[in-house]
Amino acid sequence: MAKLVSGWLLFLVAIVLLARWLWPEDSPEQKPFVSAAAAKSVVSAEDLALLSDAGPLCSQVFTNFLAAGTPEERNQFVLTPISTAARMARFYGLNPLASVDPQTLTLTHNAVLHLPAGRAIETYWSTKDGRKLDAVFVEENGEWRLDWDHYARYSEYPWALFLADTGDLHGEFRLLARERLAEERKHADTLSIVLYAPRFGSTSDTGFQSPEFLIKRDSKNGRMLDAAFKLEKSGARPFGVNLPSNNPEGLIRVRLKVHRIEDKIERRFEIDDVIACHWYSVDAPGVEIPEQPAKK
Numbered sequence: 001m002a003k004l005v006s007g008w009l010l011f012l013v014a015i016v017l018l019a020r021w022l023w024p025e026d027s028p029e030q031k032p033f034v035s036a037a038a039a040k041s042v043v044s045a046e047d048l049a050l051l052s053d054a055g056p057l058c059s060q061v062f063t064n065f066l067a068a069g070t071p072e073e074r075n076q077f078v079l080t081p082i083s084t085a086a087r088m089a090r091f092y093g094l095n096p097l098a099s100v101d102p103q104t105l106t107l108t109h110n111a112v113l114h115l116p117a118g119r120a121i122e123t124y125w126s127t128k129d130g131r132k133l134d135a136v137f138v139e140e141n142g143e144w145r146l147d148w149d150h151y152a153r154y155s156e157y158p159w160a161l162f163l164a165d166t167g168d169l170h171g172e173f174r175l176l177a178r179e180r181l182a183e184e185r186k187h188a189d190t191l192s193i194v195l196y197a198p199r200f201g202s203t204s205d206t207g208f209q210s211p212e213f214l215i216k217r218d219s220k221n222g223r224m225l226d227a228a229f230k231l232e233k234s235g236a237r238p239f240g241v242n243l244p245s246n247n248p249e250g251l252i253r254v255r256l257k258v259h260r261i262e263d264k265i266e267r268r269f270e271i272d273d274v275i276a277c278h279w280y281s282v283d284a285p286g287v288e289i290p291e292q293p294a295k296k
Contacts (some may be wrong), residue, residue, distance in 0.1 A: 238286030
């Protein structure tokens with residue numbers, strides 16, 4: 001019995017010594033260490049808590065927005081309603097007001113979106129008639145509100161009419177971009193892209209194709225677009241949001257400014273600026289833009 005007790009005591013002492021070696025007591029000089037995996041789990045826990053707390057509020061806001069019958073009624077549920085009201089009036093004066101019965105909605109995906117100004121919530125929805133919708137919600141003054149510009153794919157003028165030589169010569173648009181002959185032109189000094197207007201409620205159809213745009217690869221616009229196409233090929237999303245892409249394969253979302261040039265010979269178009277490679281209401285590009293290569 002004495003030998004047995006002594007053996008257990010030695011075993012317990014060995015465990016204590018091993019524990020002190022592996023997990024030393026904190027001292028005032030020591031800094032707390034959190035592994036990358038632990039840090040990621042903490043962030044994920046915070047995101048899950050946000051989805052749990054704010055998700056139902058966002059769903060209610062979306063339901064109320066869709067149930068409202070006029071743009072004026074819908075305005076009370078959108079982000080920055082005062083400044084958005086004028087854009088909504090202009091947009092719905094040129095585009096039909098999309099009617100969606102909130103009773104037919106089913107939430108298919110949601111995730112926390114980490115924007116430069118803070119966290120938002122991005123959601124995917126489907127309807128019984130086959131439409132696909134995505135909506136982003138941002139907290140403003142203690143209330144969750146719909147990012148209407150993103151939801152409506154807001155552009156200052158209908159893309160097809162702009163290409164057809166109507167409206168102002170300059171415009172800002174939310175469009176889909178496709179790189180032409182990406183493999184064949186990978187060593188060329190320009191990117192060749194074409195642009196499409198998105199179709200509301202569809203994630204696979206594209207509208208009329210624009211003329212070709214050639215953009216210098218080493219320019220800011222070229223480097224941003226090149227980074228966005230590479231991100232799309234990797235299966236990732238702008239700002240790292242943990243959601244599958246719902247764009248047509250090979251296409252990316254862009255917000256850009258385009259200039260229509262009219263002369264006696266021809267009508268042509270130029271991209272003045274690529275603002276962002278997403279449709280959210282933030283000007284941050286959403287991708288990491290490589291540094292401009294040094295000139296030889």
